[in-house]
Amino acid sequence: MLLGRRAFLLSSATVPMLATPAVAQIGAGLPAKAAPFPLSAVRLRRSDFARAVEVNRDYLLRLSPDRLLHNFHQFAGLPPKAPVYGGWESDTIAGHTLGHYLSGLALTHAQTGCQECATRAHYIVAELARCQAANGDGYVAGFTRKRKDGTVVDGKEIFPEIMRGDIRSAGFDLNGCWVPLYNWHKMYTGLYDVIDHIGPSPQAMAIMTGLGGYIDRVFAALNDDQVQTVLACEHGGINESFAELYARTDDPRWLKLAERLYHKKVLVPLAEKRDELANIHANTQVPKLIGLARLHEITGQAGYGTAARFFWEQVTRHHSYVIGGNADREYFSAPDTIAQHITEQTCEHCNTYNMLKLTRHLYGWQPDGALFDYYERAHLNHVMAQQEPVSGGFTYMTPLMTGAKREYSGRDGEEFWCCVGTGMESHAKHGESIFWSGDETLIVNLYIPADAQWAARGATLGLETAYPFDDAVTLTFTTLGKPGRFPVALRVPGWAKGHEVSVNGQPVTAARAGGYAIVTRRWKAGDKVTIRLPLDLRIEAAPGDEQTIAVLRGPLVLAADLGRADGNWDRPDPAMVGTDLLAAFRPVDAEAAQYGTTGLIRPADLTFVPFYRQHDRRSAVYFKRFTDAQWKVEEAGFLAEQARQKDIAARSVDVMHLGEMQPERDHALTSDISYPVVYRGRNGRDARTGGFFEFAMAVKPGPLILQATYWGDERPRSFDILVDNQRIATQTLDADKPGAFFDVDYPVPEALTKGKSKVKVRFVPHDKNTAGPVFGVRLFTARPATVA
Structure with missing residues (x-):
């Protein structure tokens, strides 16, 4: 049998490198490859990180497994044991949370030893097995399907259609289901985590192979072009799921399926080192690259590794904010343009959760301190910002717009966004990447207070620090069953202007390699090595x-x-x-x-x-x-814009604040397939293909102008604007004014308002387009013509 993902990381198996091995680094004590300590070998000491784990454990134990299992039971023909949760769990993505919950339970058990978490995980696995047996064909899922008439049914209904070649998707829906393959990827990951962090589970393996058979039959019915059509719908890291199943079973059926689930539109450019990420959904892509990283480890194919490494480099260097997160409104922008996208919709947590997973893969291939410079930045500044530290709620976005506040999910969970799921996992495993080892080398990558067991040396380690608030970090060999000479590598962050290392209170000169200070000596129980890192202030510009x-x-x-x-x-x-x-x-x-x-x-x-x-x-x-000179110019521009807005306000007849409940009620708004949005502190509304939104506005005699406000960096879209069912304009948006809101004025023919006190304004998208978002509409009198 081939190695599973955890066994792989803990083994000394060799994989092809993406770059030439750093011989000098190896000679200085840095290994060619590395693996993290098992999560169960690390216990956090008191810190913000330990508190986050405890708050998250309390949150997990407040949730009801039977409520998360509701749809699984119902669709298997078994009586549900509890009502379904609300939010996304009552939508067509229902069931995705269960996989995250399994992972959260398993990781918390490993991190803290919580037996109740293990008990719940075993219960869920048994119930999934019962549901799968009741289905009788390997199928098990909780997602639903919304038919064209609005009826919500078992999501299983879509797969016979797909197998016949009837495949319909707009990116996130597949024949009326919301991201079903993504949903299954979460379940697979949860089941793998149960095995890796709680213990072997033949029942979990049987669920995965049985479901894999069902999924394989679906794809076997499709030609290669049809597979690509399916993969145009967000599918998470389903390629990783089957790569991992192959690694654990040695059944080539799963490797063949994993390699077939290769989304060419996104992955081919990355393998060719082309950054074509602009305007594509960010988190849809990251799990695909994690899957490629796993395939690289299993098969040795260099192209898989090249794509994963190139993607990581581009995202971290050209598409990331200072806190390590990426994307605005869930989408990448063009490289080096994030300064135009500092909004309340920045930094979806799922993206960073997945980027940290990808970082761990790359680091295992070849240790490099720069990888953990990024990991530390994102883990400390984004992941730790994502959890509400009292009740354990989670943010979806972590906003970087000035004055924006963080919005958290509720204490007992009813939202169940994707980032609620990844939050359950992120805050269950803050000890997972502190300690690594390779060959004879002990590596300390994160300076988080903790105790750990290093099995290879029969050692108990203690890491004492108040970092990042204090500059000193001390590693102690509390016990050392196998004393001897070996290297200890302490990461020196790229931002550090210097560092000092001492052993048992005496200064030493450490070797430098790959972003580490490395001390090689004969170590014994009781030895202490301390590193001090100057915590200077610095300024960092947006890419x-x-x-x-x-x-x-x-x-x-x-x-x-x-x-x-x-x-x-x-x-x-x-x-x-x-x-x-x-x-x-x-x-x-x-x-x-x-x-x-x-x-x-x-x-x-x-x-x-x-x-x-x-x-x-x-x-x-x-x-x-x-x-000082630039500021005087900036002040003048600000005052000029205030004067313009004051003039328009004085001529206004009516103003519609779209996306706000009371104004929309006051203006009798009606809509279909239309949603309120908030962006850069402004409320708005859009309408998707087949939908519209319409509202009443007051008018007065004389020439009037309808003004609509848009964001200047929208992806291409076209829509019509109607007044009392007569089109007055067709608007096309295509990155018209990057980095700014802008207004468009539409003259309203007087014939449409003559003798009326109100008119109806309607926005209608063209086919396969979106109308808006529109961030407010205003009707105002035209300025009298100037007489020459």
Whole structure:
């Protein structure tokens, strides 16, 4: 039997490298490859990370397995034991949470030893086996299908259609189901996690092989072009699921299926080192690359590894925000344009959850401290910001727009977004990547207080630190069953201007290789090695825009504290004005990484604090920087825009605030396949193919102008605008004004308003298009013509 994913990481098996092995690094003590300590071998000491695990465990144990199993029971013809949850669990993606929940339980059991988590996981596996047996053909799922008449039925109904070649998808739906293959990928991952972190489970393996048979039969009925049509719908890392099944069973059927599930439109350019990520859904892609990484490990095919490595490099260097997250409104923008996309819809947690998984694969192939520089940044500043630290709710997005607040899921869970699921996992495993080893080398990659068992040396390790708030980290060999000479590698982050290393209180000169300080000596029980890393303030510009900057202290992203989240933020965005910006910072509470500024911020100075701890506060992370002369120009432009808005307001007849409940009721809004949106602090509404939205607006005699507001970076789309069912304009959006909202004026023929007090305004998308989003509509009187 081939190696499973965890066994692979813990083994000394060799895989092809993506780059030439760093011989000098190996000679200095850095191994050619590495594997993490088992999660069960690590116990967190008191810290924000340990608290997050405990809060998450309480959250998991508040959830009901039977409510998550509701649809599985019902569709298998078995009586449900509890009502279904709401939110996404009552939508056509129902069932996706169960896979995440299984992973969360298994990971929490490994991280903390919680037996109740193991008991619940075993129960769910047994119930899934019961449902699968009742179906009788290997099928087991909880997702639903919405028919054209609106009836919601068992999602199994779509697969005979697909096998006949009737395949319909708009990217996230497949014949009326919401991402069914993505859904199954979550279940597979949960079952693998049960095996890896709780113990062998023939029942779980039987579920996966039985379901695999069903899925394989579906794809066997399709030609290669039809497979690509199916894969155009988000399918998660279903390729990883079958690569892993092959690794555990040695059945070539699963490898063949895994390699067939290769989405050419996205993966071929990446294998050819072409960045064509702009305007595609971000998290749809990351799991595909994790699957390719796993296939690279199994097959040795270099192309799979090349695509995974290139994708990681492009995303982390050209598509990521300062906190390590990526994407705006769930989509990648063009490389090096994130400064135009600093909104309240940035940084979906699922993306970072998956990017960290991909990072671990790449690191295992060839240790490189730069990989963990990214991992630390995203883990500390994004993942740790994602959890509400009291009740355990989760953010979907972690907004970076100035003044935006974080929105968390509820205490007992009814939303069940995708990021609720990945949140259950992320906060169950904060100890998983602290310690690594390869050959004889012990590697410390994350400076999180913890104790660990190093089985290869019969050692108990202790990692003591208040990092990132203090600069010292001490590793102690509490016990060492096999003393001897071996290297200890401590990561030196790329941002560190220097470092100091001591052993048992005495300074030593450590070797440097691959982003590590490496001490090789004969170690014995009781030895201590300490590294100190200067936690200096620094400024980091957004990729592609030197004028948009953030402030960091060591690995911590700092944010200006703008006040409580339950207040309002309706002030101008603060800016930094000056030449030596860091000179204006002074410590307020250095131990808590809090700083004040003097004469730096316009319109007024602010206090800076760690961003991830701003759970119930509003923040400013990115700032525009100006010289004094530039700021005078900026002020003048701001005043001119205020004057323009004041003039239009004075001539306004009616204003429609789309996406807001009371204004939409006041204007008698009706719609179909239309949704409210919020973007960059502005509410709006769109309509999808086959839908519309319509509302009433007051009019007055004389020439009128209908003005609609759009975001300037929309992907291509076209739609019609009608007044009382007569088209007055066709609007096409195609990145018209990057990085800005803009208004479009449409003259309204007087014949449409003559003798009326109200008209109906309607937005209708063209086929396979979206209307809008429209961020507000205004009717105002035309300015009288100027007489020459």
